[in-house]
Amino acid sequence: MIGATVRAKLAEGQAAEPPVPALDGPDPLFVQIKRAIARQILRGERRAGDRLPNEEQLAVQYGVSRQTVHKAIALLAREGLLIRRRRADTFVALGRQDSFVLPIEDIGEMVTRAGGRYAYRILAREIVTNGDGVHWPDLAQGAAMLRLECLHLDNGTPVQIERRLVNLGIVPDIADEPFADTPPSRWLRDHVPWSTAEHTVRAVNADANMAAQLGIAPGTACLSIERRTVHLNRPVTQVHFLSVGERFALSGASITSTATELNRSE
């Protein structure tokens, strides 16, 4: 069905081109052009596989220089809406392979945003040596670590346990931090940069230890979130969050970059 459309358009040439939208907004020209073309694609006026006019033709149509058109088109291509290759023209991308993503937020902010009263308690805090009781595979044996255990509460009810190891070789300042006002996760977020982070999310049945700390019955479903953070190939921190299933959920919205762009004007 797409093939027939393409053939027809190629035969007719410019005849099937959608009309050139007027540019009258206060935004920069390249933003208006980008938005106009994105809107054509999302509305279905330009369909997957369609060929776009080349930069020079578009420049004439919109009455701007080729550079300005190039900036708009290149940004759309970077966002995955268009496919471009030298000499091979510009096409509307076939599949929008934007992947679904789930933001993982700080629990304190989640509780506060939901209108709850957030509090936390430091349950454990000690400097330990890697391999001495606790083992962190990513870190060298014998390296100094700070071990933290922290309970997070929503209106006085426990919702999450945080079990964390921090590499003191990279974050020495944390040894002197009392965490009187700022919970460890927020302190780290504000003080330590990261390059990559790996997450694993599971559902687990609470064991006796977890049940006691969270005040729930053993066997209750809990959400387990593990995160390992690395900066410039050196491990920074490893953390394990355990949350009561009935009291906690991860949620969030993904928005395609194209939709974001469109919403700025509509």
Place this chain on the structure above:
Amino acid sequence: MIGATVRAKLAEGQAAEPPVPALDGPDPLFVQIKRAIARQILRGERRAGDRLPNEEQLAVQYGVSRQTVHKAIALLAREGLLIRRRRADTFVALGRQDSFVLPIEDIGEMVTRAGGRYAYRILAREIVTNGDGVHWPDLAQGAAMLRLECLHLDNGTPVQIERRLVNLGIVPDIADEPFADTPPSRWLRDHVPWSTAEHTVRAVNADANMAAQLGIAPGTACLSIERRTVHLNRPVTQVHFLSVGERFALSGASITSTATELNRSE
């Protein structure tokens, strides 16, 4: 005198400036400059709050035009590594507020990538009216929907139930799709665009129905993923995935855009 003050500031500023890296890669100039400055920031040679030389000075230092420097710096600012304002100079951003994200993938691809043998079975498939037994709050009462129930298996073992509603007003083609070779989630991903998607992830204890479908004991912890997909303000599909906790985990890596850029050369 103003001139003297400016000269003094410039003298101090230039004295603490890190050396200008050589540009010798095969990449475009603006990519090399962008990478060089990003590396300075990540290595700590430029610290949070530091002021950068202005575009003209950088252009002279690197021996390129101001436009080329602008492109590099503007991209870094777009990625959040720099803060720029007119007349207010360019500064290294204080907090890297890159948020952690978890990609949510298709289960068939996860199983295959992990080396398992993926299969699925359509358990239910019927056209229903909204409000008639099934209720989809986002969709108008009386609208036609396709209800699907699908079991996903890894080497013959059930790992996930998929319960889905599809808005036939937007995706009429799906009424004729037999899903003989392609599971519903993949078909939808390849055929239907989306603008926004909302996710909620929970841990739940399996009820009797779920336990029977998944072949597990009631009470076993399961991961619940709900997704509601919207395109141009119209609901497209709503889906509920239920996965056995012991057999399924969400995992993925987040990489800061800056680190991505750096890794291209290192």
Place this chain on the structure above:
DNA sequence: GAGTGGTCTAGACCACTTG
């Protein structure tokens, strides 16, 4: 070989913020 996108330059004007 010809056409397309990718990059770069030199110069210009404007909007905004600071001193």
Place this chain on the structure above:
DNA sequence: AAGTGGTCTAGACCACTCA
């Protein structure tokens, strides 16, 4: 008032790919 970033133009050259 002056300096900064944001944008735009006209023109140029190159790399890549297609006919």
